[in-house]
Amino acid sequence: MEGTNRKSVASISFVDGKTLSVSECNKQALSQTFSVDLVEAALAQVEFLSTVDKYPALKSVKHIQNTRRRYEQLWLPLAAEHAQERLTAPLDIEWLWHCHLLCPVTYEKDCKTLFGGMVNHRLVRYHDREYVLKRSKQLWNAKYKDEPFEVELSMDKMLEASSGTEFKSGISYDLEAAILRQSCFYYNVSLPHYLDRKFLTLSVQRYQKFLFLRKNSFKLFIVPCYDQDLIWHTHQLHPFAYKDDTIRLLGKVLVHDDTTVDRSPDSKLTLSTIDTRRLWREMYQEDFNTPGAMYRGPSPDELYSPICYRDDQTHSRLGLQLKLDSLSIDRIPEGEYGLDFSLQIFLTEDQVKIRKPTIELFGPTMVWTANELFSCSLHSRRWLIFHLKVRKGTIFSREVIVGKGKIDLHQLLDRSSVYCFQESVSLEGEDKNLAYVSGCITEHYPDTIYSFNTGEFSVCAVPHDIDRVFPIEPTKLEPNECGAGYVAQHRFINESNVGDVECRFVYSPHRSEADIQFIQNAKIVCSAKTVDSSHLPLSFQVSNPNWYATLDPRLGERAVLIRQTSGDWAVLTGRWISSQDKKEGYLSVKFHKLEDKSTQYIDVRVPKSEEEHFCIHVDNNVFDMESSDFCLRCRSDESLHYLATGLSIFLLLVLCMPRLTDVSKAEEEVNEMSHVIDSKFLVGCGFNVITSNNSKKMKA
Structure with missing residues (x-):
């Protein structure tokens, strides 16, 4: 059936025959109730799917x-x-x-x-x-x-x-x-914002509106976005509640058909999606699509090959460092002396034979920060033990342990060369308190130096699907036309027998899409690809933007997703922050490492002269623009990820750094920025072929 014919069939048809206003549609949709806490249940479903994965x-x-x-x-x-x-x-x-x-x-x-x-x-x-x-x-x-x-x-x-x-x-x-x-399904709901209660609360509201549209539409095969689909799945996973709720709200059990997966232009799924968007707009006067909830494409394990490592590429760990960033307890423990309590922390090899505490903290404070805690080498010590003590007795008072808890640090090792953790510890005993601990375990490795050799960009045929290696073939098309783009072959050279790394940079002006691809045996094993707001939510959609990767294109923000066969590894978002007079500024980068759900803020300030050294630090790694070297101090199985991280930061600099577009000012800009624009990192990340996000026109 043609799309035009389908559009004439699918239509709004209010069940009581009375046309409702937009405000009344919203009111009635959001007044629908469910017999399950769908936010809490959705959290459980995402956790479960993560385990299955x-x-x-x-x-x-x-x-x-x-x-x-x-x-x-x-x-x-x-x-x-x-x-x-x-x-x-x-x-x-x-x-x-x-x-x-x-x-x-x-x-x-x-x-x-x-x-x-x-x-x-x-x-x-x-x-x-x-x-x-x-x-x-x-x-x-x-x-x-x-x-x-x-x-x-x-x-x-x-x-x-x-x-x-x-x-x-x-x-x-x-x-x-x-x-x-x-x-x-899981890959499409696997980014951290799907574990945020505010995002899920908004998703439940969109599910309510989704059901109300289904109730009042004629011959519509309704297609949800992934936020709504997650809540729909969650509802169905409580079969008695789902049956009762949908019969009460819709008059019958709502059928879920997940067999329709063909996304070709004239498929049932594509045409029905067009109908759903049109009728959603007609009923609610708003866009159906929402940031952070759209189809993300095939999962990486369908696209990429596993990374291969030679036996001699394994790096020997030199040491381990533990740093506690914050510690708090749930409440002040009960005792005859009120606020007079202490919390002892032991870092020990044996959880039974405990000697002198590493540190002792005292009440009435309930929250302690990094300056009051400690950082030290782990060596063979694996247990972080907590003793909560209060003073008891009136005449001959004594300290009594009212709560004990522990963290097995060995369970936090071998996840990442820099692993940030947040743990809640039950302090078992008379008081039954809780301790909340956040910290970081850093694994130290010898330096591995990679020198960046850039290839020339050429205009080539670029397929719609750039997630697979394609032959580099010249084309007569203009680079900004559909089916064309810029391609360059780069290489990271290593002189210590770790092995060179082949890297391809692909840029499609037509789709405003860049992809940095790391290739082994003619297959992609890791990539850093620009993503838009179909992947990432706006900041207002989550409870705390500092905890999640968010993207607001209206502020000139751009984002890069690093992924491998096993899934997404990190998201980097960049935004240019200008001074009040607009003459100076810097790139602000949020680095969200998905392994430990940690967030780092990295400010990249472009040097004003050749005398200023320009290097960027991420975890233990250093990306040196002056020498065109990447100095990695990480596990061998994270090398490609950190190489991708470094290039992603330079790509964000290319995308976000303002550049003059007035021809009369171009020569002046080139002279002022010559020490930067000649950098292999910026040239290799498309400085000469990509137009900046924030290109600015200036009067002559």
Whole structure:
């Protein structure tokens, strides 16, 4: 069916026949209620999907046949038998259950066929899951003495268990196909703002408006954005609540069809998306698309190849440093002497034999910052132990420990060469307090120097999909035309036998898109790619913009996403900050490392003369513009990420630094900036082919 014909079919059709104003539509939409806390449940779903994403075997059809047997023949009967209990399944079964629930009508039909009625399900947060799982395991072991409750989730073990599994399924839903479809969903909701309560609260409101539009539209196959889709999925994962709520709000159970995945121009999905946007605008007088909630494309594991390392590329760690940045307790402990309490902190190798505290903090203060805490080498010490003490007794008073807690630092190692952590520690004992600790563990490595050799930019044919290596072929098209762009081949040279790194820079003026691609064996293994507000929210959409990667193009901000096969690694956003007279300024960069959800602020000030040394520090690494060297002090498996980080900062400088566009002033600008624009880093990041975000016209 042609798009024009579909538009004439899909239309607003208010159920009571009375046309409503925009304000009345908003009022009625937002007055709809749900019998589930969808914000809290959505947090639980994102946490769950993040855990599933760590086990590739769960997404492979040939690896989950044993799980299917466990789900259908063991778990569902157990859950149906204990319908009144709040049970949760082991991870492999929970994932299959999740996929089944996202076809609510078929799920109910299958449950009725097998058990005579629907089996309920609830999402639980990660901090509750272990507790709920204990009860599930207890019931499972009582019923199935010869079946393990949890199974090993490695590729080999899952395949071995599935290869000999044969049983006749009574489920009508194609679970294998559902797993393949749902495996792609998490990447689109994996950025940190999907764990922000404010963003999710706004998502629930958009879901309310989504349902109201569905209720009052005629022949519309409604297509949600990913913020709405996350909430829709969350709602369906509570099957009794979903059925009751949608019947109450819409008059029937709302069918969820996730089989429509074709995004070609004339596909049902594309044409229905056009209809949805048009009717949303007609009903609410606002854009349907919202920043940070749009389709992000295929996940990196579909596009890239794993990074390969030679055995001699592994760097030996020289040492470990622990730095505590902040510490607080939940409340003042109770004691005869009121505010007279202390918190002792021990950094020790043995959690039993504890000697002198590393530091002792005293009340009535409840919050301590880095200046009052400590930084030291870890060596073999792995335990951070806390003792909360109060003074008791009236005549002969004495100090009594009323709370004990600990952090196993070994569990925080080997995640990143610089790993920032935030931990809440239960201080078990008479007082039952909580301590909140934030800090950083830094791994020290020997210097690895990479020199940057730039290639020449040429106008080439650039395909629409630049996420895969394509042949560099000249074209007669102008560089700003569709299908053309600039391409350069660069190389990082290393003289210490670590190996050179091939790097390709691709810039498409037509799409205003740049991609820095790191290539091994003719395949992309890591990239730093410009992204827009379809990926990232505006600052007002999240509770604290300092905690999340946000992007506001109205302020001239640009963003770069660094990713590899295993997923997104970091987001860098840049903005040019000008002085009041507009004559000077600097690039302000927010570096969000997604591994530990940390945020660093980096100010890049362009030197005014050749005498000023220009280098940028990120974690332990130094990017030196003067020598065109990158000095890396990180783990070998993070080398490409930090090379990408350095080039991303220079790309943001190219995109955001104001440049004169008045021809009469161009020569003056070149003379003033000659010591900068000749830099290999800026030239290699497209200084001569990319027009600045903030190019400014000046009167002659």
